[in-house]
Amino acid sequence: MSDTITLTQLQQKRVWDGQLSAEIRANYFAELSGTYRWHQRLANWLSLVFSSGALATFILKDGLEITPYLPWLRPVLAFLTAGLSAYSIIAQNQDRATNCTDLHFRWNKLAKEFEALWDDMYSESAAARLVCLEATATELSKAGNTFPNRKRKLMKWQDYVELRHTSNRSV
Numbered sequence: 158m159s160d161t162i163t164l165t166q167l168q169q170k171r172v173w174d175g176q177l178s179a180e181i182r183a184n185y186f187a188e189l190s191g192t193y194r195w196h197q198r199l200a201n202w203l204s205l206v207f208s209s210g211a212l213a214t215f216i217l218k219d220g221l222e223i224t225p226y227l228p229w230l231r232p233v234l235a236f237l238t239a240g241l242s243a244y245s246i247i248a249q250n251q252d253r254a255t256n257c258t259d260l261h262f263r264w265n266k267l268a269k270e271f272e273a274l275w276d277d278m279y280s281e282s283a284a285a286r287l288v289c290l291e292a293t294a295t296e297l298s299k300a301g302n303t304f305p306n307r308k309r310k311l312m313k314w315q316d317y318v319e320l321r322h323t324s325n326r327s328v
Contacts (some may be wrong), residue, residue, distance in 0.1 A: 186261040
């Protein structure tokens with residue numbers, strides 16, 4: 158190991174920014190995954206409730222059925238069930254959650270690799286490793302293009318990550 162840094166100041170800044178950016182995105186995709194899973198669970202439960210024959214044939218006290226008084230209840234429940242089924246098929250929340258989980262993992266791994274590079278700036282291979290890590294970040298950005306850009310969530314995670322690292326920065 159040499160005692161001179163082989164990365165320029167600009168390259169050091171790119172390593173630092175790459176680490177923060179990867180952490181922000183890892184947290185963002187973890188949150189998106191949870192949101193998609195919640196949407197899917199809600200749709201599943203609502204479909205179960207709306208499709209339940211017990212709900213449509215609810216019996217009141219003294220054996221009186223509710224359906225003669227509310228003839229529209231069964232068709233409305235059937236329509237709601239069909240609508241939720243269509244939503245589940247179109248939204249693909251389970252697939253989106255799985256893809257977000259994968260992106261969370263990959264961005265998190267990249268953040269750790271940037272951190273390792275930050276700790277090893279004296280290595281002769283540091284500049285080449287930086288180029289490889291930035292190429293990986295570009296690939297991950299492309300993979301995440303199918304997901305919404307929710308600026309408020311991104312800003313929340315940016316604030317969180319920057320606050321966490323403010324005291325650790327040594328450049």
